[in-house]
Amino acid sequence: MTDEQEKGATGPIRVGVLGARGRMGIEVCKAVDGAADMELVATVDQGDPLSAVADAGAQVVVDFTTPDVVMDNLRWCVDQGVHAVVGTTGFTGQRLDQVRGWLGGRPELGVVIAPNFGIGAVLMMQFATRAARHFESVEIIEQHHPRKLDAPSGTATHTARLVAAARAEAGLGPVPDATADEVAGARGADIDGVRVHAVRATGLLAHQEVLFGTIGETLTIRHDSYDRVSFMPGVLLAVRAVPGRPGLTLGLDPLLD
Numbered sequence: 001m002t003d004e005q006e007k008g009a010t011g012p013i014r015v016g017v018l019g020a021r022g023r024m025g026i027e028v029c030k031a032v033d034g035a036a037d038m039e040l041v042a043t044v045d046q047g048d049p050l051s052a053v054a055d056a057g058a059q060v061v062v063d064f065t066t067p068d069v070v071m072d073n074l075r076w077c078v079d080q081g082v083h084a085v086v087g088t089t090g091f092t093g094q095r096l097d098q099v100r101g102w103l104g105g106r107p108e109l110g111v112v113i114a115p116n117f118g119i120g121a122v123l124m125m126q127f128a129t130r131a132a133r134h135f136e137s138v139e140i141i142e143q144h145h146p147r148k149l150d151a152p153s154g155t156a157t158h159t160a161r162l163v164a165a166a167r168a169e170a171g172l173g174p175v176p177d178a179t180a181d182e183v184a185g186a187r188g189a190d191i192d193g194v195r196v197h198a199v200r201a202t203g204l205l206a207h208q209e210v211l212f213g214t215i216g217e218t219l220t221i222r223h224d225s226y227d228r229v230s231f232m233p234g235v236l237l238a239v240r241a242v243p244g245r246p247g248l249t250l251g252l253d254p255l256l257d
């Protein structure tokens with residue numbers, strides 16, 4: 001039996017939450033508190049010392065903070081030997097490589113980074129990846145609450161990369177588009193050749209459509225999160241899994257198989 005299994009067998013998973021007073025952090029604290037196999041041992045927000053997490057003996061940290069601080073938080077977790085489950089957005093390929101580099105020196109440590117912990121959202125991305133090779137056109141429309149700091153969303157960026165990779169693998173060329181002299185922004189952001197449109201409106205929470213088109217038909221794959229509780233089963237799943245998954249796990253897909 002490994003040390004981690006031994007710890008798990010003797011008591012609840014000790015969890016610390018970073019960004020604990022934020023919209024997601026509050027929900028995560030409630031979910032961890034309500035999970036019989038977990039104990040919420042530290043809650044940290046801006047201005048609080050990270051050392052509170054180590055002092056409390058947290059085994060797993062959950063981070064829902066902001067893209068500008070998440071890398072420092074993760075580096076600290078790796079240095080301290082604390083597993084991490086990260087929902088914060090802003091993970092470029094370069095950032096992911098950096099995390100892999102840090103983990104190279106800590107082979108026992110696990111980090112799960114997921115752009116979306118909603119099970120429906122994970123399936124939406126899987127279905128979109130599957131559909132991508134069959135349609136010459138694709139556009140992504142993400143819709144969020146107006147207090148969201150980043151655009152386009154982490155989910156939309158990740159979806160665009162998955163769809164672009166599937167198109168490339170299938171030998172599809174660029175998406176057809178005859179637009180000329182466009183007004184800046186009218187065609188959205190270009191992520192790996194896929195147009196992504198970000199909508200912000202009061203009343204929305206987190207929504208995404210992937211619109212595919214080919215001759216004579218379209219296919220729309222849509223996911224809606226109406227409440228932040230929708231992310232909690234995925235977060236708890238990752239907290240339970242991460243001590244047994246050394247290295248970097250990107251997305252929830254491997255945990256759902």
Ligand SMILES: NC(=O)C1=CN([C@@H]2O[C@H](COP(=O)(O)OP(=O)(O)OC[C@H]3O[C@@H](n4cnc5c(N)ncnc54)[C@H](O)[C@@H]3O)[C@@H](O)[C@H]2O)C=CC1
Pocket residue numbers: 018019020021022023024025044045046047064065066067069086087088089090114115116117118150154231
């Ligand atoms: N992966 C997923 O399923 C989801 C990801 N998100 C992402 O999670 C992040 C947070 O989203 P929200 O909770 O809506 O934002 P928020 O702004 O409500 O919460 C962020 C919290 O982090 C705190 N914070 C800032 N710097 C900190 C630091 N150095 N240490 C500890 N706490 C710090 C802030 O004070 C704030 O309370 C965003 O990047 C968002 O896109 C949001 C929902 C679902």
Ligand SMILES: O=C(O)C1=N[C@H](C(=O)O)C[C@H](O)C1
Pocket residue numbers: 089115116117144148149152153154155156205206207
């Ligand atoms: O900020 C949010 O709210 C969300 N952020 C994540 C993202 O950027 O994809 C996940 C979900 O869309 C909610």
